[in-house]
Amino acid sequence: MKNLVLVGFMGTGKTTVGAALAASMGMKHTDLDDAIVESEGRSIPEIFTDQGEAYFRDVETKRLAQLLAAGHQVLTTGGGAVLRKQNVEMMMEHGIVITLYATEEELIKRLENDTGRPLLAGGVATRVKTLMAERAGVYDFAPIQVDTTGKSLSDIVMEITSQVVERTQDGEQ
Ligand SMILES: Nc1ncnc2c1ncn2[C@@H]1O[C@H](COP(=O)(O)OP(=O)(O)O)[C@@H](O)[C@H]1O
Ligand SMILES: O=C(O)C1=C[C@@H](OP(=O)(O)O)[C@@H](O)[C@H](O)C1
Ligand SMILES: [Mg+2]
Numbered sequence: 001m002k003n004l005v006l007v008g009f010m011g012t013g014k015t016t017v018g019a020a021l022a023a024s025m026g027m028k029h030t031d032l033d034d035a036i037v038e039s040e041g042r043s044i045p046e047i048f049t050d051q052g053e054a055y056f057r058d059v060e061t062k063r064l065a066q067l068l069a070a071g072h073q074v075l076t077t078g079g080g081a082v083l084r085k086q087n088v089e090m091m092m093e094h095g096i097v098i099t100l101y102a103t104e105e106e107l108i109k110r111l112e113n114d115t116g117r118p119l120l121a122g123g124v125a126t127r128v129k130t131l132m133a134e135r136a137g138v139y140d141f142a143p144i145q146v147d148t149t150g151k152s153l154s155d156i157v158m159e160i161t162s163q164v165v166e167r168t169q170d171g172e173q
Contacts, residue, residue: 003068003075003095004164008139009132010079010120011111012100013148013156018076020157028073032081035063044078048118061087068094080119082138096167097142098160102149104132143167 006014022029120127144163
C-alpha cells in the first residue's frame, strides 16, 4: 500500500482525521508539521518568527521527501505544503492523495480561537477568507476529495476508507 497523504486548507481536519484513519487502517501516522517541530526543536510560530516562511517551506519540502520515502503511512501535511509544484509531484508519485475540505464558515468556526497558525495572526476570519481566495484550486489535483463540513470523525474516516479501497481495487496501489 502506498502512503495515504492528506492535504487541504488549515482547519479541514487533516491532523485529526489522519490519526483516526491510521488507527482504523493499522497504519503509522506522521504529521509533517509535528515532524518539523520535532527536528527544529521549536514551534511553528517560533520558526516563522525566527526564520521566516521561506525557511519553513524549505524544511517542509525536505521533511516531506523523507517521510514519503519511508512509505506505508498516513502522512498529514500542512495546508501550504501543496504550494510548491515539486511537493505535489512527490505526493502524487509516492502516495494516494486525499483532499479534505470544508466551507469557509465552518473553517472560521473551527479556527477562531487558534493561536498556533502564524498565517492566521491578525484576525482569523479575514485571514481565512484572504488565504482561501489566494489558494483557490490548489487542492483540486487530488483524486479523492472529501467534504468534512458537519460530519463526524468516524463518518469521514469511513468515507476516505471506502474511496481508497475503491481506487486500490481499480488498479492503483
Ligand atoms: N469533522 C470535524 N468537525 C468539527 N471539528 C473538527 C473536525 N475535524 C477537525 N475539527 C477541529 O478543527 C480544528 C482543526 O483540526 P486539525 O486536525 O488541526 O486541522 P488541520 O490539520 O487540517 O489544520 C481542531 O480543533 C479539530 O478538533
Ligand atoms: O496553510 C499553511 O500555510 C500552514 C498550515 C499549517 O498546518 P495545518 O494545515 O495543519 O493547520 C502549518 O503547516 C503552517 O502554520 C502553515
Ligand atoms: Mg494539521
